[in-house]
Every structure is written in structure tokens, then in C-alpha cells.
Amino acid sequence: MGVRVRYAPSPTGALHLGGARTALFNYAFAKKHGGTFVMRFEDTDQARHTEDGIASQCDGLRWLGISWDESVDTPDAPYGPYRQMERLPLYAEAIAQCIASGHAYYCYCTEEERAREREAQEARGCMPKYAGPCRDASQEDIQKWQSAQRKPVVRWRVPQDKTFDMHDLIRGTVQWHSADIGDWVIARADGVPTYNFAVVVDDIAMRISHVIRGEEHISNTPRQLMVYEALHATPPQFAHLPLILNDQRKKMSKRDASIVQFIDQYRALGYTPEALINILALLGWAPDTDQELFSLDAFVSSFSIDRIHKNGAVFDPAKLDWMNNHYMRTLPLDVTTERIAPLVAHLVRIGDADEGTTLPVVRTRAWLRACVDLHVEPMRCGAELAQWMRPLLPGVVQMSDDAREAIREGRDVIGACAEALRHVHTWQASDIAQALKNINTSKKGKQLFVPIRAAVTGTIHGRDLARTIALIGRETVLERLHAAHTAHEFSMKHTDQ
Numbered sequence: 001m002g003v004r005v006r007y008a009p010s011p012t013g014a015l016h017l018g019g020a021r022t023a024l025f026n027y028a029f030a031k032k033h034g035g036t037f038v039m040r041f042e043d044t045d046q047a048r049h050t051e052d053g054i055a056s057q058c059d060g061l062r063w064l065g066i067s068w069d070e071s072v073d074t075p076d077a078p079y080g081p082y083r084q085m086e087r088l089p090l091y092a093e094a095i096a097q098c099i100a101s102g103h104a105y106y107c108y109c110t111e112e113e114r115a116r117e118r119e120a121q122e123a124r125g126c127m128p129k130y131a132g133p134c135r136d137a138s139q140e141d142i143q144k145w146q147s148a149q150r151k152p153v154v155r156w157r158v159p160q161d162k163t164f165d166m167h168d169l170i171r172g173t174v175q176w177h178s179a180d181i182g183d184w185v186i187a188r189a190d191g192v193p194t195y196n197f198a199v200v201v202d203d204i205a206m207r208i209s210h211v212i213r214g215e216e217h218i219s220n221t222p223r224q225l226m227v228y229e230a231l232h233a234t235p236p237q238f239a240h241l242p243l244i245l246n247d248q249r250k251k252m253s254k255r256d257a258s259i260v261q262f263i264d265q266y267r268a269l270g271y272t273p274e275a276l277i278n279i280l281a282l283l284g285w286a287p288d289t290d291q292e293l294f295s296l297d298a299f300v301s302s303f304s305i306d307r308i309h310k311n312g313a314v315f316d317p318a319k320l321d322w323m324n325n326h327y328m329r330t331l332p333l334d335v336t337t338e339r340i341a342p343l344v345a346h347l348v349r350i351g352d353a354d355e356g357t358t359l360p361v362v363r364t365r366a367w368l369r370a371c372v373d374l375h376v377e378p379m380r381c382g383a384e385l386a387q388w389m390r391p392l393l394p395g396v397v398q399m400s401d402d403a404r405e406a407i408r409e410g411r412d413v414i415g416a417c418a419e420a421l422r423h424v425h426t427w428q429a430s431d432i433a434q435a436l437k438n439i440n441t442s443k444k445g446k447q448l449f450v451p452i453r454a455a456v457t458g459t460i461h462g463r464d465l466a467r468t469i470a471l472i473g474r475e476t477v478l479e480r481l482h483a484a485h486t487a488h489e490f491s492m493k494h495t496d497q
Contacts, residue, residue, distance in 0.1 A: 003035025004209045007068075008199065010042045011053030015060030015263040016254060017315065018214060018244050021280045025241060026212050027066045028281075028303040038206060039071040040082040042199065044192050060263040064273045065296050070206075079206040084198055091193040094201045094231065095154055095186060103230040104186055106152035107134040108145035129182025130155065154187035156197075156226060164222040169210075169239040169305050176222040184223055196220050200227040203236060212239045212305075239305050242284040245312040252315060259317060270343045270382020272331070275324035284313040293326065321380040328376050337369045340382040344368070347386060348393060361393050371471055374463045392471045397458035397480065406460050407484050410451020416441045417452045418481035427474045433466035455484035 007023040009015075023039070030037040039061075041054055054072070061068070070077035081087060098104040109117075109132045118128040133141070135157065145152070162178040186197035193201070199220075203211065218240050228235045244252045246259060260266060266276055274295065281299045282292070285308050294302070328336050341350055348361045350368055375388050391397045399407075407414065420435045441448065450460050453468075456477050462468060469477050 001207055001209065003030055003033040004038065004207055005030050005035065005212055006038040006040060006203070006206065006208050008040050008042050008202070009053075009057050010045060010048075011050060011057060012045065012048040013050070013053055013254075014056040014265075017261050017263070017280065017283075018252070019057070020060065020064060020066075020263055020276070021244065021283050022213055022241060023061055023066055024064070024277065024280050024299075025285070025303075025308075027068075028300045029210065029212060029305065030069075031300045032303050035209070036069045037067075038079070038082070038208070039068040040084070040202065040206070041072065042084050042195065044084050044195070044198060046085070046192075056264060060267075063267060064263065064277055084193075084202070087198075087202065088192070090205060091187070091198055091201055092191060095191075095193065095197070098156075098186070098227075098230055099154065101230060102157065103226075104154050104156050105135060105137075106142070107132065107155040107183075107185070108137075108142070108150040108152045109134060110150065127180070129180075130184070131182065135183060151189040153185045153189050155183040156186050156223070158183050158226070164225045166221050166225065166235075166238055168218075169237055170242075170308050171240060171310055174218065174221070178222075181222060186227075196223040197227055200224050200231070200233075204228070204231060204233045208236050210239065211236045212241065215240045215243050239308070241308065242310055243312040244283055245314045247314065247316065249312065249314060251312070259315070268343075268383070270340055270384070271320070271324050272327045272339065274327040274331070275320060278323050278327075279315070279320045282313075283315060284308050293323070325378075325380055328379055328382070333369060333373055333376075336376060336382075337365070337372045340372055340385055341368060343382050344386045344389060347389065367471065370467070374467050374471065391457040391459070392468070394473075394476050397456075399454070399458045400460070402460045403454035403458050406451045406454040407487075410443075410447070410454070411485060413439070413441055413443055413448055413451045414455050414481055414485045417455075418478060418485060421469070421474070421477060421481070424474075427470060429464070429467040429470040432469050436466060452481075456480045 005026040007019075007026050009019050027037050029035070039057070041057075043054075058071075058073070068074075070079060070082065072080075072082045074080070074082075084091075095104065099106070107130075113132070114130075117130075117132060121128045121131075134152075134155070137145075158178050158181050160178060164176045164178070166174045168174055184196065185194050187193050202208075221238065225235060246252050246256065252259070252261065254261060260269070263276065267273075277296050277299065278292075278294055281294050285303070287294075287302050287307065348363050348368075350363055350365055371389055371392065372385065375385055379385065416439045417436070420439045421432065424431050424435050436449070436452070439448065449465055453462055453465055454460050456469060456472060472480075
């Protein structure tokens with residue numbers, strides 16, 4: 001059988017950057033080798049499991065352009081089901097097999113007994129691990145615990161004085177000694193298997209050839225190797241991806257609110273899937289050239305595991321912003337406009353107003369397209385347009401202190417501009433630009449244009465002034481120029497008194 005890889009998230013939350021990177025690398029490896037990409041869900045932690053978690057994983061990967069060959073939405077796929085809670089009979093059979101072969105046993109210790117055991121080990125300076133009485137319990141003790149209605153878990157009988165080896169495709173040979181591993185739980189009292197057992201049963205049943213996953217899973221590997229051996233199965237080839245680090249070069253924590261970490265958040269902010277794919281591709285992998293911009297297809301064509309490095313990969317939000325700006329500028333303008341439209345829907349309705357709409361402002365698709373075209377060059381993400389377009393809509397603009405000062409100093413310019421624009425017959429940028437040039441004033445450059453911009457937008461900085469004025473509209477522009485001119489005049493008269 002050829003290459004078969006899997007992305008197996010726990011559906012306890014939204015799709016995270018780390019999960020998306022793992023899915024991307026598995027997808028690229030499968031496509032590069034003509035293999036199969038499987039997505040299954042490890043949902044045995046029912047206390048934290050949410051259906052929204054599954055939807056977030058699927059929707060997020062689909063938005064990024066990452067597709068799968070087998071999952072919960074492929075009912076005819078040969079190795080399903082693809083949710084662990086629907087595979088419990090398979091685990092029960094494997095657990096019974098391991099108990100019968102002596103690789104596992106029932107443990108009747110209570111939580112209180114385990115807590116006392118851990119405290120005693122820590123007091124002696126030892127690493128806490130199970131060393132309780134159940135491993136070699138007598139039949140008499142077992143009957144006593146059963147009579148007391150104790151519900152057992154199932155533990156793995158870790159072999160004594162044994163070394164476990166793994167050849168990692170990224171890190172080379174990694175070794176563990178059994179003396180450092182206590183007998184671990186493979187099934188809880190309710191019969192539901194734990195991660196390290198279920199994942200092996202699934203990987204065997206689904207014929208997974210390569211396991212490409214995060215570095216944090218390295219410590220799980222020796223336990224999983226024990227299960228492969230007991231079930232007489234050949235382990236897959238492992239490749240553990242480097243940690244994703246923040247700008248302080250520390251492991252990125254999902255609880256760190258200082259950085260956006262979830263794919264649906266980036267989507268809501270108006271980042272492009274192309275930019276997210278690009279930044280994820282470079283988190284731990286590097287091409288053999290200086291190329292930094294990759295489409296998904298180009299990344300798949302260039303991908304190889306031997307180009308993945310071991311050291312942590314620093315996530316750089318500024319680099320993501322640069323990439324996103326590149327894609328917004330180079331994608332067809334209609335595509336960028338279509339993607340940004342939902343992000344400004346709370347401000348303006350595009351097209352005909354629906355009956356009963358609460359949005360009084362209606363603009364055409366062509367207006368929004370021109371708005372995006374005007375602002376796309378400096379735009380880091382689509383959501384910025386919602387902030388920048390507020391002065392382009394009817395209503396009173398919020399004035400910055402610099403704008404108020406410019407208006408006070410440019411009263412004559414504002415009045416002259418209003419007069420010039422009143423006579424513009426066709427309200428388009430070229431005619432407006434000509435009218436601005438023909439304003440009857442001796443002031444030029446910033447002394448001319450800054451007061452006008454301040455009056456119509458409330459700020460002294462912005463994009464091309466003529467195009468901005470054209471987007472605001474004749475009536476609103478003339479109202480604002482008049483308000484700025486007369487408010488200044490009143491202020492001067494009040495001061496003279």
C-alpha cells in the first residue's frame with residue numbers, strides 16, 4: 001500500500017495555527033507522493049468535545065483549500081468510521097487481546113490511593129509514575145476489590161529494562177528506556193480508551209504509513225511503540241514537526257491573547273487563505289531557494305520532509321501582514337472585493353436595500369470595488385477597510401486634533417474648495433482633481449490639500465484626495481465643507497469678542 005497519512009485533531013475547539021500547519025504538511029506529503037490524506041476526530045474526551053469543534057476543523061481547512069480523501073463526510077470510505085466514539089467496539093477487542101496476552105491488566109486503585117502514591121514519590125525526589133499493587137495482584141486481592149464495587153481501569157504492563165527506538169524522519173534516532181515510564185492507563189473505568197492506545201489501534205486499522213505531527217507528541221511515542229509491538233504491527237514512519245514559537249521565541253500558547261492564533265479569527269479579520277497557507281508553509285519548512293511566496297500547489301510541488309528543520313519555528317505576524325498585502329494587491333480586484341464585502345456589511349449594504357433594512361447606506365458593487373481599489377495598496381487585512389471607509393459614508397465624521405488645527409488654519413481654502421466643487425458637473429475623480437487644481441487660492445501643496453482632507457474625512461492623512469472625494473459623494477462633501485467653514489468662522493468671531 002502507498003502513502004497514507006492522517007490529521008487527527010481533538011474537536012475541543014477552533015482550528016489553531018498549529019493544527020492547520022500539521023494538516024497542511026500531511027496534505028502536501030500525501031499529494032506529493034500520490035497518497036491518501038485522512039482526517040479523523042479523536043473525540044473520546046467527551047467532557048471537552050464540541051460539535052462546533054468538528055465544524056471548525058472542516059470549515060477552516062476547506063477555506064484554506066486543504067481537502068481530504070477520507071473523513072466523516074465520506075461515508076463510503078473504506079476505513080471508517082472516522083470518529084473514535086464510533087469505533088469503541090474495535091478498541092474493546094484490542095484491549096481484550098492485550099489483557100489476554102499479559103500486556104495489560106486491570107487496576108483497581110482509587111484516585112485517593114494514587115494521590116498518596118504520587119506524593120510519596122515526589123517526597124523522595126522521584127518522578128511520579130504508577131508502581132501500585134495491581135500489576136501482580138493475587139486473585140484474592142482482585143476478588144476483594146471487586147466485592148468493594150471498585151471499577152477498574154486498564155493499565156499497560158510496561159516491560160522491565162527495555163529500550164525503545166524510533167527513527168524520526170526529521171530528528172534521526174530517538175531512544176527511551178522503560179525505567180522512565182510507569183504503567184499507564186489504556187482504558188478508563190467506563191471502557192473508553194485513552195489517546196495513546198486508541199491512536200495506535202486506529203493507525204493500524206487505517207493502514208497509516210507515515211505519522212507527521214507536532215514535536216509535543218514525541219513523549220507519547222514509546223507508549224505507542226509498545227502497543228504496536230503487542231498487536232504484532234509494524235509502526236509507521238514518524239516525523240515530528242518543530243514547535244511554533246511566538247516573537248519571544250517561546251512556545252505559542254493558546255491562552256496567549258497577545259497574538260491571533262485561530263484560523264476563523266484570521267478569516268474574520270479579512271486575511272486571505274493564500275497568505276495563511278504561505279506563512280504556515282514556512283513554519284518549520286524551507287525551500288532550497290530564496291523563494292518566500294508559495295501558492296498551495298507550488299508548496300506541494302516543492303515539499304519534502306528533509307527540508308523540515310528541528311528547531312522551533314517563529315511565527316511572525318508582520319510577515320503575515322506583508323504576505324496578505326501582497327495577495328490582496330495581486331489577486332483580481334473583483335476577488336478581493338468579494339472577500340471584503342462581508343467585512344463591511346455592518347456599515348453599508350451593497351446593491352438594492354432590502355425592505356426593512358436597518359442600514360440606511362446603500363452603495364453599488366462598483367462603489368465598493370473603487371473603495372477597495374483606492375485602499376488596497378497599504379491594506380494589511382480586509383477588516384482595515386471597515387475603519388477606513390467610515391469617513392466615506394454619510395454622517396458627521398470624527399475629527400482628530402490635527403484635523404481641527406488644519407481646519408482652523410485653512411478656512412479660506414475650505415471655502416474656496418466648496419465653491420470650486422459646487423460647479424463640478426460630472427462627479428468623478430478626474431473632474432474633481434481638475435477642480436482642486438483650479439481653486440482660487442495662492443496656497444499650494446499641503447497648505448491647500450490638508451485642510452480640505454481634514455474637512456471631508458476628519459484626518460490629515462489618507463489616500464488620493466480626488467478619488468476619496470468622489471467616493472464620499474457630492475452632497476456629503478459639500479455639507480462637510482460648509483460645516484467646517486462655518487464652524488471655524490464662528491470660533492474666530494467668538495475669540496475676537
